[in-house]
Amino acid sequence: MNWPPQRLSAPDPQFYSQQQRQIHDTISAGPRGGVRGPLAVWLHRPELAARAQDLGRYCRYDTSLAPHLSELAILITGRVFSSEYEWQAHKGPALAAGIAPDIIDAIRTDNRPVFDDPELEVVHDVARAAHENRRLDDALYARAADVLGEQRLVDLVGLLGYYTLISLTINIFSIPPQGGGAPELDNA
Known part of the structure; x- marks a missing residue:
C-alpha cells in the first residue's frame, strides 16, 4: 500500500x-x-x-482500567476514526491483554462484537456512544457506573479523549502506520 x-x-x-x-x-x-x-x-x-x-x-x-479494557477502548477509537496507525499499534497489545480475536475482528469490520464479559461490553458501548453521540443516555450511564464504578468510568472518558487527540493527529497529518503494510480498516 x-x-x-x-x-x-x-x-x-x-x-x-x-x-x-x-x-x-x-x-x-x-x-x-x-x-x-x-x-x-x-x-x-x-x-x-x-x-x-x-x-x-x-x-x-x-489508569484504573485493566489493560484489556483500555486496549478495547483504544481499538474502538482507532476504528471510529479509521486511524490505521492507532489500530495497528494497539491490535497486538489488545490480543496480548486477552481480547479475543473475534472481538477484534468484529470491531475492525465495524460490527458489534458478542461479549460474555459485562465490563468489555459496557466499555464497548460507552466508547461507541461517546464517539458517535458525544454523550451517554441515562440508561447507559447508569449501567456503566454500576459495572465499572465512577472512578473507572472517569478514567475511561479520559482515555477516550486522549486517543481522540491521537487519532485526529494521525489523520490530519497523515501519519502512516509503522512499517507501512496493508490497511486493515475500511475507509482508512
Missing part, C-alpha cells in the same frame, strides 16, 4: 531546541521506549508534546 505522504514529519533531531531535546529524551526513557507517530509530530510544539505525553502515560499505563 502506498500511504499518502505524511503532511508533517517530526522535527529534525539535529535542530531540536533544548526543550524539544528534553521532552524527546523524557518520552524515550519512559515505557514507550521511543518517540514515534503523533508524539513525534507534537514535538513541533514542545509544550503540547510534554502535556500530552503526561496525559498519555497516565491513560495508557497508570
Whole structure:
C-alpha cells in the first residue's frame, strides 16, 4: 500500500531546541521506549508534546482500567476514526491483554462484537456512544457506573479523549502506520 505522504514529519533531531531535546529524551526513557507517530509530530510544539505525553502515560499505563479494557477502548477509537496507525499499534497489545480475536475482528469490520464479559461490553458501548453521540443516555450511564464504578468510568472518558487527540493527529497529518503494510480498516 502506498500511504499518502505524511503532511508533517517530526522535527529534525539535529535542530531540536533544548526543550524539544528534553521532552524527546523524557518520552524515550519512559515505557514507550521511543518517540514515534503523533508524539513525534507534537514535538513541533514542545509544550503540547510534554502535556500530552503526561496525559498519555497516565491513560495508557497508570489508569484504573485493566489493560484489556483500555486496549478495547483504544481499538474502538482507532476504528471510529479509521486511524490505521492507532489500530495497528494497539491490535497486538489488545490480543496480548486477552481480547479475543473475534472481538477484534468484529470491531475492525465495524460490527458489534458478542461479549460474555459485562465490563468489555459496557466499555464497548460507552466508547461507541461517546464517539458517535458525544454523550451517554441515562440508561447507559447508569449501567456503566454500576459495572465499572465512577472512578473507572472517569478514567475511561479520559482515555477516550486522549486517543481522540491521537487519532485526529494521525489523520490530519497523515501519519502512516509503522512499517507501512496493508490497511486493515475500511475507509482508512
